[in-house]
Amino acid sequence: MNSGSESDKFSLADFFLAETDDPLVPPPDFLKWRRDVAWAISLYEPSLGSAAEAICQLGSRPVINMASYGYLALMRHPKIIQAAKDALDQFGTGSCGSPILSGRTTLHDQLESGLRLLTGKQGVLTYNSGFAGALGTVAGLLRKGDCAILDERSHTSLVDGVRVSGARLAFFQHNDPQSLDSILTRESGKRRLVIVEGIYSMDGDMANLPALLEVAESHRVGMLVDEAHSILCCGPGGGGVVEHFGAGQRVGIQYGTFSKGFSSCGGFAAAAPEIVDYLRFYSNPYGFSCALPPATVAGLSAALEVMREEPWRRERLWENGDYFRQQLQRLGLDTGDSDSYVVPIVIGDDRAMLYELGHALRDRGLFVSPVDYPSVPLEKLRFRASVTAGHSRESLDQALGIIADVIVPAMRRRGLLKGVQV
Amino acid sequence: MTREAIQAVINKHIMEISEEIQEAQIDPSRSMKDLGLNSLDIVEIVSCSMRELKVKIPRSELSKLTNLDALVDILHQTVAQKEQAPAS
Numbered sequence: 153m154n155s156g157s158e159s160d161k162f163s164l165a166d167f168f169l170a171e172t173d174d175p176l177v178p179p180p181d182f183l184k185w186r187r188d189v190a191w192a193i194s195l196y197e198p199s200l201g202s203a204a205e206a207i208c209q210l211g212s213r214p215v216i217n218m219a220s221y222g223y224l225a226l227m228r229h230p231k232i233i234q235a236a237k238d239a240l241d242q243f244g245t246g247s248c249g250s251p252i253l254s255g256r257t258t259l260h261d262q263l264e265s266g267l268r269l270l271t272g273k274q275g276v277l278t279y280n281s282g283f284a285g286a287l288g289t290v291a292g293l294l295r296k297g298d299c300a301i302l303d304e305r306s307h308t309s310l311v312d313g314v315r316v317s318g319a320r321l322a323f324f325q326h327n328d329p330q331s332l333d334s335i336l337t338r339e340s341g342k343r344r345l346v347i348v349e350g351i352y353s354m355d356g357d358m359a360n361l362p363a364l365l366e367v368a369e370s371h372r373v374g375m376l377v378d379e380a381h382s383i384l385c386c387g388p389g390g391g392g393v394v395e396h397f398g399a400g401q402r403v404g405i406q407y408g409t410f411s412k413g414f415s416s417c418g419g420f421a422a423a424a425p426e427i428v429d430y431l432r433f434y435s436n437p438y439g440f441s442c443a444l445p446p447a448t449v450a451g452l453s454a455a456l457e458v459m460r461e462e463p464w465r466r467e468r469l470w471e472n473g474d475y476f477r478q479q480l481q482r483l484g485l486d487t488g489d490s491d492s493y494v495v496p497i498v499i500g501d502d503r504a505m506l507y508e509l510g511h512a513l514r515d516r517g518l519f520v521s522p523v524d525y526p527s528v529p530l531e532k533l534r535f536r537a538s539v540t541a542g543h544s545r546e547s548l549d550q551a552l553g554i555i556a557d558v559i560v561p562a563m564r565r566r567g568l569l570k571g572v573q574v
Numbered sequence: 575m576t577r578e579a580i581q582a583v584i585n586k587h588i589m590e591i592s593e594e595i596q597e598a599q600i601d602p603s604r605s606m607k608d609l610g611l612n613s614l615d616i617v618e619i620v621s622c623s624m625r626e627l628k629v630k631i632p633r634s635e636l637s638k639l640t641n642l643d644a645l646v647d648i649l650h651q652t653v654a655q656k657e658q659a660p661a662s
Contacts, residue, residue, distance in 0.1 A: 165633035169621035181630070304613075311614065323612050338610070530634050 159188035160503060165526035192507035195514065195522055203227050204415075206542035208519070215519040216551045218537040223385045223493055224465045225542030227415035232454040239450030247443035252432070256443040263449050266456040267420055270384070270391055271408075272400045275428030277435065278420045280444050282409030284437035285419030286378060287313040289407055290347065292435030293376075293427075294319035298343040301335050301373075303327065303359070305352050310378060314347075326352075329363040336371040346375045350382030350393030354528050354536060356487075356494030358382075361397045374404035381494060384413030385469055390459050410448075414455045418444050469493050469541040472548060476539045479552050483560050484569040488532070493539040496523075497559060500568050501531040509559055510535070518554045535559075575627070575657070577650045583626050584645065587619045602642040620645070627653055 167182040186193070201209035204220040204227060226232055243257050251260070264276040279285025290313025294300055298319040302310060305326050314321045322339060325331035336344065346368045348359045359377065368375050379392035383406075387395030390413070394403050405423040410416040421431060433439060444452075459465065473493030480487050486498040499506060503524060510522040513535070520535045528534055539548070563569045585600050588609070595609055606616045617633075624630055629652045639645050 161632040161634060163632070163634060165617070166630070168617065169625055171625055171630075315614075321612050321614065322610070525634060530637055 157188065159185050163503075163525050192510075195507065195510045198519070206540055206544070206547055210514075210519055213517070215514070215517045216543075216547050216554075218518065218520040218539065218543075218551060220540060221381070221412040221538055222415040222542070223381075223469055223538065223540050224413050224415065224459065225540050226413075226455050226458060226465075229455070229458055231458055232415075232451045235454035236447040236451035240447040243446035243450075245447075246445050249442060250440060251443040252439050254443075257446045257449070259446050259449040259453065260443060263453045263456075266453050267408075267422060270389070270456060271394075271406050271422040272391065273406060273422035273424065275425035276420055276422050277428050277431055277438055278418060278444055278449075279437055280418050280441055281437065282380060282411050282417070282419035283309040284441065285409070285421065286310055286380070286407055287316060288435040288437030289405070289421045289431060290314055290345075290376070291316040292431045292438075293317075293405075294345060295343075298345070299339040300345050300347055301332065301339065302347045303349065303352075305355060306347060306349060307353060307378065307380065310347050310349075326355075327357070327360040327364070329360065329367045332364055333367045333370075336367065336373060340371070344371070344373045346373055348375065348377055350377055350379040350386060351492050351494060353381055353494065354496065354523060354534075356490030356492045356496060358386075358396075358491055359393055361393060361399055361403075365399060365402050369402065375402075376405045376407060377403050378407045380407070380409040380419075381412055381492075383408030384455075384459055385466060385493070390466060410452055414452055416448055416452055416455065418448065418452075465541040469539070472541065472543050472545075473539045475545070476537070476543075476548050476552070479548075480555070481570075483552070483556055485555070485559065485563070486570060488534070495537045495539060496534040497537060497555070498532050498534045499559070499563065500566075501533060502566065503533060505562060505566070506533045506535075509562055512558045513554060516554045516558060518551050518558075520551075575650075575653050577646060580623075580627065580649050580653065581642075581646050584619065584623050584642065584649075587622045587626075590622075591615045591619055600642070602646065605641050623649065629653055629656055 162185050167179055170179045172179055198210055204217060204222055206217055207214055208217040239259055247256055248254055267276045268274055286309035290310055294314060294317035296318035299322055300314040300319050301322045301324055303326055304323040322335050324335045348364060351358050365375060377394055382392045384390040386392050389395060392406060394400055394406055405421060407421050408419060410418040477487050477490055477495045480497060488496045488498050490496060506522045513520055520537050523534050523536045585597055588600060589595055592611060620636060627649060631648060631652055
């Protein structure tokens with residue numbers, strides 16, 4: 153990104169509505185913008201030459217990886233890999249069709265049993281994509297005339313699910329029970345569903361679940377909690393934020409993904425068996441898409457077993473997250489509302505600086521993702537650092553050293569550093 | 575193009591996005607959020623209005639606006655500048 157150029161003023165928010173007559177012709181102004189900001193965008197979608205572990209290979213060199221969602225560092229666990237290999241040998245490469253028409257394997261049944269134990273909910277439905285599963289769960293429950301009331305920082309998959317369903321989409325202010333109360337009152341008379349996340353992906357803060365549940369219950373409205381970033385990582389047994397707050401009986405439906413804590417791919421919904429049975433036929437990403445591959449499913453069941461045997465991974469994850477966040481704060485950096493292992497480093501509204509620093513960090517051997525508008529507010533551009541159980545204290549200190557060398561002086565020069573707490 | 579014509583374009587797209595909103599409810603001194611529209615509705619209304627008016631203003635500049643009057647003003651200025659510019 154060239155500071156001060158016309159293209160710097162534009163972002164991905166500006167090209168949603170194409171101005172061409174033919175949908176197969178991309179907007180020329182988008183193509184020009186894409187060329188102009190190629191240097192900045194080259195930070196995205198890098199090719200890894202190794203597993204997405206705490207230290208990984210990026211291009212030809214090792215880097216400290218703080219961009220992976222593999223929070224519990226299970227991606228190369230020998231027990232999980234062996235389970236997946238055995239399933240590959242026995243069941244082959246794929247499920248070869250929609251579960252309803254083409255069936256699934258006994259491995260899928262075992263995984264669902266494990267997920268019932270994890271969540272305490274007796275109905276479970278698995279999806280081959282975390283995004284499609286969230287979209288499909290929401291779209292399977294809501295209809296035109298209904299109203300979904302989402303925390304304003306909810307993930308796109310949940311928002312898209314509401315849009316596909318045709319229900320009215322309303323947002324309440326992030327984690328604010330009064331705002332939720334006011335929207336629920338405004339939308340009274342409709343079938344309503346409150347949707348929140350366990351841990352918010354761009355901010356790393358936990359849902360204010362007790363207060364929000366109290367409000368939803370006072371309106372007799374049910375709640376869906378998306379535990380994408382919290383399932384297996386949060387709660388004494390890994391049952392997510394819902395377990396952390398002891399709210400299992402009060403939350404109607406939990407959604408979780410396999411791409412983060414489980415270090416795999418896919419997602420699942422957990423609820424009462426009657427709701428899940430309804431979703432089986434009305435959640436199209438389930439009924440009209442291939443079941444998860446058997447090898448993936450076997451690996452997921454093994455991951456559940458590993459986490460029962462190795463709870464230290466969850467403890468280390470939280471210890472690492474607390475350490476990294478506190479050290480960033482000691483450097484005077486703004487970690488937003490984070491209280492978890494997802495730690496934003498908020499740098500303000502200088503987009504040119506975001507990409508200059510992003511390249512400098514990458515050059516120094518730290519793989520951490522820049523997050524630009526419109527994914528986050530214009531005045532709160534950031535780097536989003538994921539801490540994992542796989543990071544050693546030494547690797548976290550190295551990462552902090554690089555951040556102290558690269559981000560801190562740039563922020564100080566611009567007068568953006570908070571008061572340093574010694 | 576007059577300021578009133580630009581307001582009419584925006585109003586039309588507001589009512590297309592939300593069947594529940596009537597023209598009489600649209601108060602230019604207030605924001606679209608005050609009408610109960612969500613952020614995605616607002617992106618769509620502004621994008622459709624800009625496409626119809628054949629102008630493009632960076633979303634980063636529009637995000638600072640606080641009410642409908644301010645949106646009409648910036649669109650009116652941009653349309654006027656475009657009308658005055660020599661044809662390329």
